[in-house]
Amino acid sequence: MKKLVSLALALVMLLALVACTKTAEPAAPATETKTETTEAKTETTTASSGDFPTKPITLLCGYSAGGSSDLGCRYLAEALREELGQPVVVENVPGSGSWLAWNQLLQTTDKDGYTFALVNLSALYGHYDETNPRQYTIDDFELLANHVIDYQVLCIRNDETRFSDYASFVEYAKNNNVIFAAATNNITSGDGTVAKMLEVKHGCQITVIPVDGASDATTMFLAGETDILSANVGDVMDAAENGYKPIVIFAPERSGYLPDVPTSAETGVDDYVSFSARGYAYMKGVDQKIVDRMIEALTKAFDNENYKKQMAAMGAQLELYTGQEYKDLLNSQLDSRLDIWGVAK
Amino acid sequence: MLQNILLGFAQLASWDVLLALLIGTAGGMIVGALPGFSAAMGVSLLIPLTYGMNGTAALVMLTAMYTSAIYGGSITAILCHTPGTPASAATAIDGFQLTKQGRGMEAMGVATVSSAIGGTVSAIIMLFVAPALGKFSLKFSVLEYFLLAVFGLTVIASLAGENIVKGLFSGVLGLLLGCVGLDALAGVPRMTMGNINLEDGINFVPALIGLFSVAQVMSLAYDVHHGKTGSVIEDEENLKHSRVLPPWKETKTLIPSQIRSSLVGTIVGIVPAAGAGVSSWICYSLGKRFSKHPEKFGHGAMDGVASCEAGNNAATGGALIPLITLGLPGSSVAAILMGGLMIHGLTPGASMFTKNAPTTYGIMVGFLIANILMGLIGLFAARYIARVSSAPMGLLGPVIVCLCCIGTFAIRNNMFDVLVMLVFGLIGFVLKRCGFAAPPLILGMVLSDICENNWRRTLILAGAKGGLFKYFIGRPIAIVLFLLVLVSFLSPIIMNAVSKKAKSSALEK
Incomplete structure (x- = not known):
């Protein structure tokens, strides 16, 4: 009897497995x-x-x-x-x-x-x-x-007072250290490259904190740990709901998803494109x-x-x-x- | 608010939502019980099925799957020492001891009730205070993650088993093994020996399966070879008059553990870096600390099972809070659920409580009911599933190893992971034979990454904000956590000194 029960159970387990692989x-x-x-x-x-x-x-x-x-x-x-x-x-x-x-x-x-x-x-x-x-x-x-x-954008919190757009941000960062989260700080990372570009092209002072991914960067930004958020358009679709806004898109043309955000060339600061x-x-x-x-x-x-x-x-x-x-x-x-x-x- | 909750109930009163609820709950248990098939996998496999459903039905099914899979993991953890998901590794410690004593069915009953309580409490907290608690998750950052992980490491002392030095060795070995892989901050490969499969580190789930399940099967096989009986249970007598729940007198004493773990678990779940796995370890250790008989932990303590099972299911509701309110996923499953929300046109954030309020409350009420349903199905099924423990080892062992191999391969479609699992099975077997406990090793591996990366991030961040001390004193939660770590670390030493003094003064008299 015991054997029968255990056999049946093993069968059930296998069946469950089969069912699982089906889905x-x-x-x-x-x-x-x-x-x-x-x-x-x-x-x-x-x-x-x-x-x-x-x-x-x-x-x-x-x-x-x-x-x-x-x-x-x-x-x-x-x-x-x-x-x-x-x-x-x-x-x-x-x-x-x-x-x-x-x-x-x-x-x-x-x-x-x-x-x-x-x-x-x-x-x-x-x-x-x-x-x-x-x-x-x-x-x-x-x-x-x-x-x-997916083009890159820079975002600021709605209650930010130190800068209000891309030009004023770059001016601010030339004289003040800015904290910036990026997934891996090297050439393969779009965010890391934006930070490097700000340093190399504009002489900004940036401290990069390497994080695990886009959602970690957003968490730190919303908590006020970092000063600015570098992300892709796809990551900031819910920006307005969560109290922050994109200030520049590094693209040749404006995005259909963010029609009010100026491109880098429109801001007159640079014509950087990253995606x-x-x-x-x-x-x-x-x-x-x-x-x-x-x-x-x-x-x-x-x-x-x-x-x-x-x-x-x-x-x-x-x-x-x-x-x-x-x-x-x-x-x-x-x-x-x-x-x-x-x-x- | 109340109107919204009623509206949520109304959302559920349709056939497709109820069916989705049932499928999610039952499916979750099966996925959870299979080693290697984690909650994350179950949820991501369900997503394509939800394309054609309405938002409420889809999300109710996915969240039901989430909590139910975390519970399902405890079934095999208790009966076969094979944690179905990483979150039930802590359950295996006491649960399996109970099974050996012939009380597997009771342990399953306790795990079921505790899981249901944990999940339900977190669901109620989510229903009433989600928006306020969402903001709370933002108070945690790298320094707090680090301190929470250090707090988790102090748990090792309570997992060490007979020999504290051997336990510490296991923990340190775990920390070291956790360092393998790409350095998350600099991107340099460490200890990978040029093997690209190791770049993401030693994959944690195969290691866990190896250490717990394969090692267990090996030592059972060893026992059988040396002439012991061919089944898991040592005390057959108990099994004959066993019941689904322990007598009320004993059940009653578990209530404080269940409530404490439900609350702690929900909070740990809200913290973005933690999750059900970390939560169960912390709750287990707290359970031991507050227990009236801590010496029973590790040898089959019912409140050990109750603590971690309530803790890990409470964390599932906790993780949903920052996801829904802020769009910040607190665990890997929550990140997948976020994809599920977006597909159905639900953008996490403020609009979940305005424009989409009916759907949101429908999902939250559905999650609440899923937890209760899970408890009912679990209690009903426990009687039958528990018989696994009386199956002869010669049958059970190969089936477990088979399932482990399939489950491990399915994680990444990668044979290398199966190899990792088998190697860790051997390591686990050797450790066990030599009296080293496996749980500290697992805990070390889980926390190593969180600890190191967040500490290094803290140093960078604090450096830019005027020094570590200045940064630290500006963060009240960090100070509280730091004090908790100190208390946790020093209390055994002080307690020891006090009891020695009391003893010697008693002797003098």
């Missing part, structure tokens, strides 16, 4: 994809790129499930499935600022076009980070298309026909009404760049950052 489908398909990639080796030689894709496609996301990067991937996977007629499976491989996912893409994945990855600026600038340089550069990726550009960008890429060496097919499908997926609505709800600024245009965009931001940090390319 967990998007996050735990790794085992499936593994077998698929080995199959792919034999298939690529026979399958012509004309009828690509003939089986599910994997999208590597280097961030945990539930975050904004992951949600973006999942929305895209849905839109892309409609374009390609094959399921697109998001595989989360978080760790080391997404480098686990990119290493997997560049080192061990077949170049058959059935695996692509989410890439952001860290993938392209990591090589120039002097404290922990990465092996790969922008040239190791086959860039497909960029879809989100974080999210897009998608293959590794080098994928058949050009497949690359073209994928760019075409991505471009169409970005135009999907449902997708656009979902991305807008997250406050994402959608701007499409493909191929060479995409590369130029990233290189121009890279040059600007290398210049500020005084690093040779």
